[in-house]
Amino acid sequence: MGKNNQQSARETKREAEDRIKEIKNGLFASCSFTSLGLDPKLSDQLKERMGFEAPTLVQAQSIPVILSGRDVLVNAATGTGKTIAYLAPLIHHLQGYSPKVDRSHGTYALVIVPTRELCLQVYETLEKLLHRFHWIVPGYVMGGEKKAKEKARLRKGISILIATPGRLLDHLKNTASFVHKNLRWVIFDEADCILELGYGKEIEQIIELLGSGQGEKDDSVPKGVQKQNLLLSATLNDKVNHLAKLSLDDPVMIGLDNSKVQPNLSLEAPDSDTDDLVIHVNKSANPLSEDYGIPSQLVQKYVKVPCGARLVALLSVLKNLFEREASQKVVVFFSTRAAVDFHYSLLSEFQWPPKSETQEEEETTKQLFLNCKTFRLHGSMEQDDRKSAFGTFKAEKQALLLSTDVAARGLDFPKVRCIIQYDCPGEATEYVHRVGRTARIGEKGEALLFLQPVEIDYLKDLKKHGATLTEYPLLKVLDKFPLPANMPRIKKVISLESHPWVITLQRALESFTYAEPTMKNLAKNAFVSWVRGYAAHKGELKSIFVVKKLHLGHVAKSFALREQPSLVGKSHQKETMKRKRDERSKGLQSKKTKKMNSNRNVQKT
Numbered sequence: 001m002g003k004n005n006q007q008s009a010r011e012t013k014r015e016a017e018d019r020i021k022e023i024k025n026g027l028f029a030s031c032s033f034t035s036l037g038l039d040p041k042l043s044d045q046l047k048e049r050m051g052f053e054a055p056t057l058v059q060a061q062s063i064p065v066i067l068s069g070r071d072v073l074v075n076a077a078t079g080t081g082k083t084i085a086y087l088a089p090l091i092h093h094l095q096g097y098s099p100k101v102d103r104s105h106g107t108y109a110l111v112i113v114p115t116r117e118l119c120l121q122v123y124e125t126l127e128k129l130l131h132r133f134h135w136i137v138p139g140y141v142m143g144g145e146k147k148a149k150e151k152a153r154l155r156k157g158i159s160i161l162i163a164t165p166g167r168l169l170d171h172l173k174n175t176a177s178f179v180h181k182n183l184r185w186v187i188f189d190e191a192d193c194i195l196e197l198g199y200g201k202e203i204e205q206i207i208e209l210l211g212s213g214q215g216e217k218d219d220s221v222p223k224g225v226q227k228q229n230l231l232l233s234a235t236l237n238d239k240v241n242h243l244a245k246l247s248l249d250d251p252v253m254i255g256l257d258n259s260k261v262q263p264n265l266s267l268e269a270p271d272s273d274t275d276d277l278v279i280h281v282n283k284s285a286n287p288l289s290e291d292y293g294i295p296s297q298l299v300q301k302y303v304k305v306p307c308g309a310r311l312v313a314l315l316s317v318l319k320n321l322f323e324r325e326a327s328q329k330v331v332v333f334f335s336t337r338a339a340v341d342f343h344y345s346l347l348s349e350f351q352w353p354p355k356s357e358t359q360e361e362e363e364t365t366k367q368l369f370l371n372c373k374t375f376r377l378h379g380s381m382e383q384d385d386r387k388s389a390f391g392t393f394k395a396e397k398q399a400l401l402l403s404t405d406v407a408a409r410g411l412d413f414p415k416v417r418c419i420i421q422y423d424c425p426g427e428a429t430e431y432v433h434r435v436g437r438t439a440r441i442g443e444k445g446e447a448l449l450f451l452q453p454v455e456i457d458y459l460k461d462l463k464k465h466g467a468t469l470t471e472y473p474l475l476k477v478l479d480k481f482p483l484p485a486n487m488p489r490i491k492k493v494i495s496l497e498s499h500p501w502v503i504t505l506q507r508a509l510e511s512f513t514y515a516e517p518t519m520k521n522l523a524k525n526a527f528v529s530w531v532r533g534y535a536a537h538k539g540e541l542k543s544i545f546v547v548k549k550l551h552l553g554h555v556a557k558s559f560a561l562r563e564q565p566s567l568v569g570k571s572h573q574k575e576t577m578k579r580k581r582d583e584r585s586k587g588l589q590s591k592k593t594k595k596m597n598s599n600r601n602v603q604k605t
């Protein structure tokens, strides 16, 4: 590199660093945790144990209001510190109780989250925060754990309980020793997601069983000690209206424009004396793009790839990323569990250069195509494997995580530099949460969305929600890879599929898949589930993601298959036969229920 080039590279780096500094400055409030009203011991804990020098803006806005006892609806970008914003005020109150909080008092606060991983994450944060307040006991209950053990823990008493909705409802109905008569706080973290995952009915029952609905407050009790409910997400939208209506009483809205609040909802700005408590985030101080909160330092790109070259493009992008910077973490999102399994096995075993070219060479010269540790995460893994993948990926410095949307919400993996959405996320809210796994708390981050040429209109949908993406220079990246010696040099590549690197890698991938029956089966299952998932896009997106527009032979290529497998796999046949048998015995099911069942078969998370 020439002197001038070196100097301009240094300047660009400095500029980027200055920008990040600027963003970080805009993300934090210029006050202390104590000045927000938190107990000095708790503020010290935040500083010394957690390393938090100052509150973030959303914390500075939320903490005093939550401390005041008002119900609150918080809408703030991903990675801006919402967890502390609600946990700190609870701990502040509980540590000051006299007589002291005791296990025998049962549960005082309940945090409801949509996924098991988020449940564990919030629990871990809570444990750290409670280090100095050992008499306040944290705990969690969630699907996949042994119920008997949870019952025993509940019997002993848990002061602050983190829970997923299904398991919580189960305990509320069946665990007599679960004491919640002192319950004061119910918090819905990722509120919109809880509803999107279909937990609406469970939540209604939970609110009823707990007596935490908005109509059930006792007006004679002062605000500071009566029941208080909080709802939080980066993408609060009209779907949350029902839950808000059900659970929030005269709430303060933080980070919500009036335009986002539905007129038919009982969430009008509180009248007269409480008017001053309605807070609107000052967008110039808060580094968010308009609409859904996307961190402004996030570099958002899309890559346009025809279906038949998708797999090669993914592997090439990943190789380029890890060769550019070995020490980094990347998350790739897929639409189905089977797709995660296939790509995980492929990346864990596929070697490069491929066998045929190195037959004469020593075994040791071959290595994995991607030189990094690879993990997977999805909903049908064993609970222990899920925990271990989540925990290890979190701790690694250089690693790749392949996941379904189970990792899209709330998870805080430190130092993730790039998010790749290999399969489209569906609604823009999901796009926002997936990309939100990077660029957290003012850090740098990149996001790359894979689109087929027929799907390009999806960009317009994202733009409507404030996400503007620029094109990723795929051809330039492909040109960087050394061509195999036996390939003719082509001066001008006409299409991506005719690129010699794409041809060679695709052939090698197909040979690899066909060499192992297990691998081929994984590919076939992934193909079938992917096509079904594609057909399950909802609403307006149905006109963008149209199965009929797909060339299924090319889709097969994207799973390293030479020909298109039958879309009716054996397991699907078995399921269909079983369903028909059940239907015959139960009488005819309604058309609607059948449709719901077939959608469930896609196993998206």
Ligand SMILES: Nc1ncnc2c1ncn2[C@@H]1O[C@H](COP(=O)(O)OP(=O)(O)OP(=O)(O)O)[C@@H](O)[C@H]1O
Pocket (backbone or CB within 6 Å): 051, 052, 053, 054, 055, 056, 059, 076, 077, 078, 079, 080, 081, 082, 083, 084, 233, 234, 409, 410, 411, 412, 436, 437, 440, 441
């Ligand atoms: N005041 C602070 N100073 C420095 N870091 C902080 C502060 N508060 C929180 N963090 C850190 O910021 C990261 C993001 O926080 P958190 O997970 O609560 O974000 P979030 O807003 O809930 O994101 P999401 O919407 O994705 O769930 C975490 O690693 C957390 O430890």
